Amino acid sequence: MTDQKIAPTRRPLTLRDVSEASGVSEMTVSRVLRNRGDVSEATREKVLEAAKRLGYVPNKIAGALASQRVNLVAVIIPSLSNMVFPEVMTGISEVLDETPLQPVVGVTNYKPEREEKVLYEMLSWRPSGVIIAGLEHSDASKAMLKAAGIPVVEIMDTDGQAIDAAVGISHRRAGRMMAQAILKAGHRRIGFLGTKMPLDHRARKRFEGFTEALAKEGVEIADQEFYEGGSALAKGREMTEAMLTRTPDIDFLYYSNDMIGAGGLLYCLDQGIDVPGQVGLAGFNGVELLDGLPRKLATMDACRSEVGRAAAKIIAERTESGEGGGERIELSPKIEIGDTLKRR
Amino acid sequence: MTDQKIAPTRRPLTLRDVSEASGVSEMTVSRVLRNRGDVSEATREKVLEAAKRLGYVPNKIAGALASQRVNLVAVIIPSLSNMVFPEVMTGISEVLDETPLQPVVGVTNYKPEREEKVLYEMLSWRPSGVIIAGLEHSDASKAMLKAAGIPVVEIMDTDGQAIDAAVGISHRRAGRMMAQAILKAGHRRIGFLGTKMPLDHRARKRFEGFTEALAKEGVEIADQEFYEGGSALAKGREMTEAMLTRTPDIDFLYYSNDMIGAGGLLYCLDQGIDVPGQVGLAGFNGVELLDGLPRKLATMDACRSEVGRAAAKIIAERTESGEGGGERIELSPKIEIGDTLKRR
DNA sequence: GTGTCGTATGTTATCGCTAACATGTTTTTG
DNA sequence: CAAAAACATGTTAGCGATAACATACGACAC
Structure with missing residues (x-):
């Protein structure tokens, strides 16, 4: 009964409440709260005090509608x-x-x-x-x-x-660059591992640039493998195993992202495969994660x-x-x- | 000159534009667009057609203000x-x-x-x-x-x-549970590795629950190490190395998250440390990433x-x-x- | 002392939409 | 066939803020 003035209705507060509490017009309150126009130091403080005491939070919906911003x-x-x-x-x-x-x-x-x-x-x-x-x-x-x-x-x-x-x-260019680097390193039997998502256009473009640059040197993808869902790291392992079993003469694996690349790298190390002597690896993205791997995966930073x-x-x-x-x-x-x- | 009616001003469209284009009141347009109230099929189609043709996107700001929702x-x-x-x-x-x-x-x-x-x-x-x-x-x-x-x-x-x-x-409980599991497995020389963030209250509570449950069995943390910034995986490696060097008789490492735990695991495997025979490891969170690791890190799922x-x-x-x-x-x-x- | 200026404040009219009510029109019903 | 009910649409009055334009007041110049 004693505090009936303190917690009246649960109606959300408006500028008017603050204006009444501080004895100035709504417009002046608005000006104070937005630091706009000239307001005397005295009223500024009065208004801020009232707003804080009431716990007023401005309604941006109304503000946005009025200001068109x-x-x-x-x-x-x-x-x-x-x-x-x-x-x-x-x-x-x-x-x-x-x-x-x-x-x-x-x-x-x-x-x-x-x-x-x-x-x-x-x-x-x-x-x-x-x-x-x-x-x-x-x-x-x-x-x-x-x-x-x-x-x-x-x-x-x-x-x-x-x-x-x-x-x-340019993902096409990124794919081309990686292809060139791989060819330059002397690899010819190259496998590609990526996601099944046909709607990831950037992965698609990288793949296109990649195959295009290989083709220019008369090289074709030796094998490919796609996944969807699940833990990317685990999928990278599985796909790598599948591909190396199916196409044992492969000497390079290009992954469409670093996560599956990391999985592949861990698999190869587990198997005692000489990386990059026997099989070279590369991913895409430059994720921070790679810093902690036993060996640093080749990749390309997407900035x-x-x-x-x-x-x-x-x-x-x-x-x-x-x-x-x-x-x-x-x-x-x-x-x-x-x-x-x-x-x- | 010929298409002056098609692309007039760059003023954003309003309900009024749609209403004029379809020959009904703004209210009716509003009703159609919100699927509210009774509107005849004929006008509904007329309105939808006009809205689509004009490329009208309703202004939720005004709508929210009016409807208080x-x-x-x-x-x-x-x-x-x-x-x-x-x-x-x-x-x-x-x-x-x-x-x-x-x-x-x-x-x-x-x-x-x-x-x-x-x-x-x-x-x-x-x-x-x-x-x-x-x-x-x-x-x-x-x-x-x-x-x-x-x-x-x-x-x-x-x-x-x-x-x-x-x-x-309950992170306290999670910490306790892990401590109990570790003690039960026979470990007594336990190290803790976590983040330096004092504001990560959940990590703090896990740590508190952990030490509390150890204390109940008369066990104290043998060593601890904290990090901030950088690649969590790499930090996990570094911290693990530091701790195992400083306190070689440690037989268990509890990490405050799976990422640094994974780093620690990779380090131990690199070093030929017998896990969990010589040193046991556990993390926290149950991240998908762990599925791809050479050995599955013990962890606790946070649901x-x-x-x-x-x-x-x-x-x-x-x-x-x-x-x-x-x-x-x-x-x-x-x-x-x-x-x-x-x-x- | 009067006019002018600058500062501090208030007033009024929207912003684009929707709730609530009002109005017209058709259908149903006894 | 009149009255009630059901449907289809329109009208009016805000929602809570801000822009733009008043207005009040003291200071200052001449």
């Missing part, structure tokens, strides 16, 4: 679980933390129809920009992105036509955090200045020889 | 990069996909002040519920959560006082995707019915003996 950046990626996108996210956050913008993540699981749905949901919140993985999207998705009238950055891939801006590496940073920077600058468009940044994947690819 | 669930987690939270996320998505609710992720990097900021940001969008990792929060964060008047589920930990609902395991599912279910049910509160679900971590802990 939403400080969110939609980030649409296929997966969180493969180590690559978390790192991109880190790069994005790093840059956006310096701005009023905030990333909001949507995950598509490599499914175009999910991408479409996630995109629709996110655009319906009218974000300030979109960062989306890949260049392949459904027509509907592309139409939405074009119609949104906000900066769009497609990341991780530059082999194709971008809607607006693009930041990434993930750099991609994230560059994409975020484009959105941030464009949001601030309103100028720009169509930026295109192609980063160079760096090959890391490691211990599983012969030098020269 | 926001179908977002704030998910606040410390990190994306350690394999554990992506799996929780998967569980959450699985359940929310069946509902109109949508998860929105915020990352705190284990920093209370960041948690506070992220929470404030998210609450300012007035979500339907909050799923937040851990039971330890700043006073301000707790106050915000209480004042929000929405379902709050604290996940991953049940050792402490929850604000509202809680789903997780991550189950936690995500249960938490999401609580939010979903409470949002729908408006009833409930204070749910508490303590899951039982299961010990996985693997190949690095002697049986019996």
